[in-house]
Amino acid sequence: MSSKYHVVLSGVSKAYAKQFAVNNVDIQLKAGECVALAGHNGAGKSTIIKLILGLIHPTQGKVQLLGHDVSSRSAAQIRGQIGYLPETVALHPSLTGAETLAFYAKLKKQPLANNPGLLSRVGIAQAAKRRVGTYSKGMRQRLALAQALLGNPQVLLFDEPTTGLDPASRQMFYEIVSELRNQGSTVLLSTHALAELDGQADRIIVMKNGSKIADGSMSELRQQSGLPIRIRIALTPGSESAGKLPPVWRKHNESAYDLHCSEQDKVQAICSLGHINGINNIEIHTPSLDDMYAHFLRREDV
Numbered sequence: 001m002s003s004k005y006h007v008v009l010s011g012v013s014k015a016y017a018k019q020f021a022v023n024n025v026d027i028q029l030k031a032g033e034c035v036a037l038a039g040h041n042g043a044g045k046s047t048i049i050k051l052i053l054g055l056i057h058p059t060q061g062k063v064q065l066l067g068h069d070v071s072s073r074s075a076a077q078i079r080g081q082i083g084y085l086p087e088t089v090a091l092h093p094s095l096t097g098a099e100t101l102a103f104y105a106k107l108k109k110q111p112l113a114n115n116p117g118l119l120s121r122v123g124i125a126q127a128a129k130r131r132v133g134t135y136s137k138g139m140r141q142r143l144a145l146a147q148a149l150l151g152n153p154q155v156l157l158f159d160e161p162t163t164g165l166d167p168a169s170r171q172m173f174y175e176i177v178s179e180l181r182n183q184g185s186t187v188l189l190s191t192h193a194l195a196e197l198d199g200q201a202d203r204i205i206v207m208k209n210g211s212k213i214a215d216g217s218m219s220e221l222r223q224q225s226g227l228p229i230r231i232r233i234a235l236t237p238g239s240e241s242a243g244k245l246p247p248v249w250r251k252h253n254e255s256a257y258d259l260h261c262s263e264q265d266k267v268q269a270i271c272s273l274g275h276i277n278g279i280n281n282i283e284i285h286t287p288s289l290d291d292m293y294a295h296f297l298r299r300e301d302v
Contacts, residue, residue, distance in 0.1 A: 005064075006031050006155050006186040007052055012061035014047055014210075021047040023210040024061070029186045031154070034177055036197050037190040038293055039207035045190040046087065047210075049157050052188070053084060066154060080108055083153035087160040087190075089144040093133030097124055097143050100132055104147040118146045123172055137164035145173065156180060158189040162196065174200045194289040204289065206296050214296045218289065222263040225295045227287040229266050231259045239278035246272060255280075 007029035014022040022044045029035055037045040050056045051063050054070040065082070068075040091100055101115045119125045122142040124135075132140060141164050148156060162170045177187050177200065191197065197204060198218060206214035206221075214224055222229070235241050235255050242257065249257040261269045266284065273279060287295075 004030050006066055007188070008062075008064040009048070009051070010062045010064075012048075012051060012058045012063060014051060014056065015059045020210045022051070022058075025210075025212050027205065027212070027215075029155075029188060031186055032181055032184045033202050034181045034187040034189070034200065035203045035205060036201040037188065037205050037207060038194055038197070038289070039190075040297075042209070043207035044210040045207055046159055048207075049084075049159055049188070049190060052155075052157060053082065080110075080151055081154045083148035083150070083156040085144055085148040085156075085158045085161050087163070089140050091132045091140055091143060094131060096129050096131055097135070097139075098128040100143060101146055101150075105150055108150050110151045114150075115146075118149055119143075121149070121176070122146045123169070138166055138169055141165055142169065145176070149176070152183075153185065155186045156188070158187070158191075160191055161189055162191065162193055170196060194293055197289055206293060208297055213299075214292075218286075219263060221289070221292050222287055225287065225292045226262070227291060227295055228260040229263060229287070230285040231261065231266065231269055232283045232285070233257050233273065233276075233279050234281040234283075236278040236280055241276050241278040244276055 005028050007027070009025055009027040012022060012025045013020055025044070025048065027048070037048065039045050047056070051058055052065060052070065054065075054075060057071050063070045065075060066078045068078055095103065097119060098115065101119060102112055105112055105115055116125065116128070119128050122145050124139055124142050124146075127135065127139060132143065135143065145161070148158070162173055165173060177189070180187055189201070203215065203217055204221060205212055214221055216224060232252060233256065235257070237255050245257060249259050252258045259269055270282070
């Protein structure tokens with residue numbers, strides 16, 4: 001396995017009785033890459049994270065983590081290089097934030113001297129001496145994120161990480177994800193909040209009923225989906241340029257014209273306007289991740 005891959009799932013299936021939670025899935029996660037797992041409840045997202053963590057073992061296939069088979073004894077050596085933020089955060093309410101992080105640091109054999117900086121990084125340094133029982137849901141989520149960051153892990157697994165976070169906290173979270181990615185860490189995050197992934201994830205893997213049905217960047221998913229892009233141009237009122245537009249452009253109103261094209265053809269479509277004068281504005285409306293996700297699910301049902 002190439003060292004550039006921190007996580008590799010090869011033909012992985014996980015069955016409970018006769019029901020497959022994950023069915024013949026192949027995934028490769030590179031160093032310095034942020035990948036999002038998208039899918040409805042029961043799609044297999046949390047099962048994949050548990051398989052990577054070694055909490056459960058595959059019925060078929062192989063899971064490799066930082067070059068080790070997660071089922072092997074040698075995998076125990078790299079546990080400290082993994083950060084995990086579960087969907088449901090269970091923190092002891094009687095401990096303070098500082099005491100909670102100290103507890104996890106000792107478990108991970110990490111120096112306590114780095115804890116104040118971590119608490120500051122996630123924005124709860126001012127509440128470090130307060131009991132966790134007094135924290136809001138968002139503050140508990142930030143504290144749980146701090147424990148996941150202990151030891152500068154090479155692989156971070158986040159299960160619904162922005163649940164309970166306000167917009168400012170979500171922005172802070174993705175800034176941290178960007179820093180981690182730039183440092184060469186691999187980030188895998190599972191989320192229902194698809195709209196916030198645009199510009200945050202290098203790739204999105206779409207899961208349905210335990211199977212991978214799409215995998216790629218936003219641009220690649222647009223190509224895979226085949227959903228059209230709409231380009232709208234606004235011409236100067238009274239301009240004679242409309243008569244020079246190719247017939248594929250459809251009139252939207254007195255001064256605006258639309259063209260629907262594929263992801264592959266958008267650059268050519270825009271370049272074809274080079275000889276047109278009087279263009280005041282160009283808008284490009286691309287399918288959202290929500291649009292593509294719904295399309296992929298419908299396509300699988302056919």
